[in-house]
Amino acid sequence: MSFFRAVSVACVVSAVAGTVSCGRFQVFGTKSAVQPPRSKAAVAEPARRAFAEGAVFAQRYVERGEPPLRDQALQKFDQALKLDPRVWEAHYDAALVLVRAGDLRGAEERLAKAAAMAPDVEVVAVALGEVRRRRGAVDSAARTLERFVQLHPMAHDARARLVVVLRE
Secondary structure, three states, X not given: OOHXXXXXXXXXXXXXXXXXXXXXXXXXXXXXXXXXXXXHHHOOHHHHHHHHHHHHHHHHHHHHOOHHHHHHHHHHHHHHHHHOOOOHHHHHHHHHHHHHOOOHHXXXXXXXXXXXXXXXXXXXXXXXXXXXXXXXXXHHHHXXXXXXXXHOOOOHHHHHHHHHXXXX
């Protein structure tokens, strides 16, 4: 588990559903079965700090729904990316905040960036597929999930989401 997953907020939004649940910062209750190892030393300390601060603001935004908290979370995630552009988790968590705010287009952009940076992380593929489905791009959602499942046959969450998308 990467440092960023460990510091992610304790109670967060199940992004598209708009409900709050306790656990890691994740979308749709899924946990990544396919996640590359990441050394804590690989990421600059200032980037870690900015990400952690963003996660705190994100949690508060989810709990209270106050737009200034959303803006602060997004600012901290962007700061983490400026300090270390390899922090795909900042794009992912920013996307969750954007989904909660109702900005599916912005969330899709962030998730596409996270997917390009971390193509083997299941939770990113599932979130991207779901956001595309919610935006009405069912074919694009299906292609996203199909590609991931082909590369990762043991990705059960992605496979289950693909079945949902294909039924539409």
